Amino acid sequence: INVFAKVLYEFVAEPGNNELSVNEGEIVTITNQSIGGGWVEAQNSRGEVGLVPEDYVQRVSGLALAGADDDEWDDEWDDGKSTGGYTEEGGEGGGLNRGAASMKISLNKFPGFSKSGPDLYLLSKQGPKGKEKLPIYRGEVGPVWLYPEGQLDCVVADPKKGSKLYGLKSYIEYQVTPNVSVFHISAAFGPTLKRLSLPAADLLGRFEEEFIKMRMERLQGWMTRMCRHPVISSSDVFQLFHSYKDEKDWKTGKRKAEKDETVGVMVFSVIEPEETLPDLDLLEVEQKCEQFSRFTKAMDDGVKDLLNVGQEHWKRCTGPLPKEYQRIGKAFQNLSSVFNSSGYEGEATLTDALTAAGKTYEDIAQMVAEQPKKDLHFLMETNNEYKGLLGCFPETIGVHKAAIEKVKEGDKLVAASKITAPEKITMTKRASTMSYALQAEMNHFHSNRIYDYNRVMQLYLEEQIKFYETIAEKLRHAHGQFTTM
Amino acid sequence: INVFAKVLYEFVAEPGNNELSVNEGEIVTITNQSIGGGWVEAQNSRGEVGLVPEDYVQRVSGLALAGADDDEWDDEWDDGKSTGGYTEEGGEGGGLNRGAASMKISLNKFPGFSKSGPDLYLLSKQGPKGKEKLPIYRGEVGPVWLYPEGQLDCVVADPKKGSKLYGLKSYIEYQVTPNVSVFHISAAFGPTLKRLSLPAADLLGRFEEEFIKMRMERLQGWMTRMCRHPVISSSDVFQLFHSYKDEKDWKTGKRKAEKDETVGVMVFSVIEPEETLPDLDLLEVEQKCEQFSRFTKAMDDGVKDLLNVGQEHWKRCTGPLPKEYQRIGKAFQNLSSVFNSSGYEGEATLTDALTAAGKTYEDIAQMVAEQPKKDLHFLMETNNEYKGLLGCFPETIGVHKAAIEKVKEGDKLVAASKITAPEKITMTKRASTMSYALQAEMNHFHSNRIYDYNRVMQLYLEEQIKFYETIAEKLRHAHGQFTTM
CATH class of the missing domain: 1.20.1270.60 (Arfaptin homology (AH) domain/BAR domain)
Structure with a gap:
């Protein structure tokens, strides 16, 4: 089964460098996804094979090529985005953005204070x-956040494939295990298992495993970084994600989080520099x-x-x-x-x-x-x-x-x-x-x-x-x- | 001062490989002779620079370019050839012969039995x-030469530049010191110093030293190999070269050697398999x-x-x-x-x-x-x-x-x-x-x-x-x- 990809930007191959020139809009077949280093190997319609920067192409399913609407999926995930910062868009997220970048939220994007x-x-x-106020105090190096005593942490593991939209869209679900036992706020809960799903692009064949592993690592890195951040880790929705026990919990918490007014620039309203x-x-x-x-x-x-x-x-x-x-x-x-x-x-x-x-x-x-x-x-x-x-x-x-x-x-x-x-x-x-x-x-x-x-x-x-x-x-x-x- | 070279064979550069395409008869400037591995860096008349196989080009002096006759020199060295096997022709001798080769006698060419x-x-x-007969006896691996007890050997060292034809042709003279004290035939002579000269091509600039060193190594390797060979090392002219004391000695010996009839296929007439x-x-x-x-x-x-x-x-x-x-x-x-x-x-x-x-x-x-x-x-x-x-x-x-x-x-x-x-x-x-x-x-x-x-x-x-x-x-x-x- 072939993995197809749509070329997002023109790429001109450097001669003698094993690269493949591609044009915007061209459909290529991904022949090797595990090249790494930001490259994939692709074959064009003339049968020529070479390397292309991985974020210059977007994997598409055969059905999508046949006319299915990709935006529908994006919309659904845009919704996910509003509930926190932990969703990832598109198969090419987190790749090397040589030239223009196309992701909406990629795993390597840290949420900014405000737009x-x-x-x-x-x-x-x-x-x-x-x-609860988030204090800033005078540290050795100048003003510093107050770090919680027990730092929030989590382990991302056990990827499982799933699909939605009647099989049109496949995704990978990862198990996220928060260490809420040391979490300074939700310490009452024992460790619970959460499953976080990411769109799987269309992963097929022998490179799938390696690809999933890499994305899992990135998710782990991103989650750890979020957990390490005292402002983000104390946000309602982040804490909710770490502490919810069931679907009902999640829905209630999500509704509450959606009403949170301390988002965007208003996040500063919960920050309080010490009197000193x-x-x-x-x-x-x-x-x-x-x-x-x-x-x-x-x-x-x-x-x-x-x-x-x-x-x-x-x-x-x-x-x-x-x-x-x-x-x-x-x-x-x-x-x-x-x-x-x-x-x-x-x-x-x-x-x-x-x-x-x-x-x-x-x-x-x-x-x-x-x-x-x-x-x-x-x-x-x-x-x-x-x-x-x-x-x-x-x-x-x-x-x-x-x-x-x-x-x-x-x-x-x-x-x-x-x-x-x-x-x-x-x-x-x-x-x-x-x-x-x-x-x-x-x-x-x-x-x-x-x-x-x-x-x-x-x-x-x-x-x-x-x-x-x-x-x-x-x-x-x-x-x-x-x-x- | 530029080192010029004439292109002997067409060479088509491989793209992206830092090579330079050249045409037969084209004159290029050698910009780096010490690349090694059979390559030189050259610049063409359009100013393009890249690598060319070193035996695709022949170094020429500015004067030679201006019309001096190269054959004259070759003739002189052809004469040298008849006195033994130790002269080397042309600046590009011993290079990597990719494609056709042009040397007459190169350092890596072992004299054959006969044409x-x-x-x-x-x-x-x-x-x-x-x-004196050269015996072949029955060794462990089959018929083998009888190796002299004291093996002829020599040390090539101390290169010196010289010139002839009123400075038109430069050459490098190497000092060859035979270990005749252990030489089984000429043991009567103490070690003497000989100077062996090779055409220097037109060596100029900072790469000269390295180039001379490399040619000296090759000459040493070739001399050692000749010394190691029982048939060659016992030839009149080879022994003469190792044992002569002065110009007169050399000229007498050379005349005698030129009358030697056991050359070419007649070399077999001095070889004698043992009775067994x-x-x-x-x-x-x-x-x-x-x-x-x-x-x-x-x-x-x-x-x-x-x-x-x-x-x-x-x-x-x-x-x-x-x-x-x-x-x-x-x-x-x-x-x-x-x-x-x-x-x-x-x-x-x-x-x-x-x-x-x-x-x-x-x-x-x-x-x-x-x-x-x-x-x-x-x-x-x-x-x-x-x-x-x-x-x-x-x-x-x-x-x-x-x-x-x-x-x-x-x-x-x-x-x-x-x-x-x-x-x-x-x-x-x-x-x-x-x-x-x-x-x-x-x-x-x-x-x-x-x-x-x-x-x-x-x-x-x-x-x-x-x-x-x-x-x-x-x-x-x-x-x-x-x-x-």
């Missing part, structure tokens, strides 16, 4: 009722804001650069390089079998050694081809996740900037009787809360980033060391068989 | 006078001959295959692969400097570690690029030498086959009174001598081959092991700098 301007919050009449933190100096705030902005942009560039380099390297490691080691291995073995036909006595030691050396290079070929999945994969997944996170900052910083501008206009607004003097004071205080929240968020980001990059580099280098050591060991073994006595 | 038919020897009236070796059975001889022929052809294919694979691998190791490691290194360092600008406290450990990791990958890039010269080089040189040796066998085997055919016609020739009955007996005996000589030569070849391939594989694998171990060690060092405490 609307800051006014709603800055000028709102009253704070939220009965909401003074109101901020506007100029200083603007400078900090500028620094965050520069940093996130620079990191975005750096991360994308690393992803591009990794993608190229991935292709070489899974394509031409192992082929070459294989050819070297074959050439040694070939020479060995020629020598074996010499009829000369005392040939066996050399021919055995040459065969062993040849097989060693064939082993190396396989190791080279499999290595990216062991190391580069995680390096790229982490950077991909960060690319998504960084994509949220411009909006967050933008809302904050708008708030600062509003405060600057404060006196003018009072003079024009647009706001009262006490309102101006409230507005200034709230802008200060936003500033502290942004700083706490940046510090949260930095501390996570330092941990994450240390961790992923350790993993990467550990696997690289193992790789080179194993090769050296194999070669040492092969070397031992030659003799010049 | 003429076997009749001269088979039907000659008398044997050579006063010549019976006259050979014709059918058996033909079968052995057929086996030699098959083996040398198969090995020729195997060697060429390995050379092609090696050439491709060389190009990748010195081209795209190190570039990629460099890009990985740069991406890590780039990310490190971005992180360094975060303004977040406690950033230093990660940024230092990332910088170190980046530098490590830059080191690896350099190691990858330099590695072929440390290992692949010797593997290719050895196979190149063997390609040359194998190229001589068809002729040798052909002469031998012709001798067998002649013997088969023996009775007919006697009946037609073309030869006498005693001449037929002599002819049969001499054909048997040729058969034993061929077998001794094959056994000589096999035993040398087994030693040489064991040796070169040991060298290759030793360097490969060192390479991978050094990388692992470097990475271990980089890994140690990351921390997730």
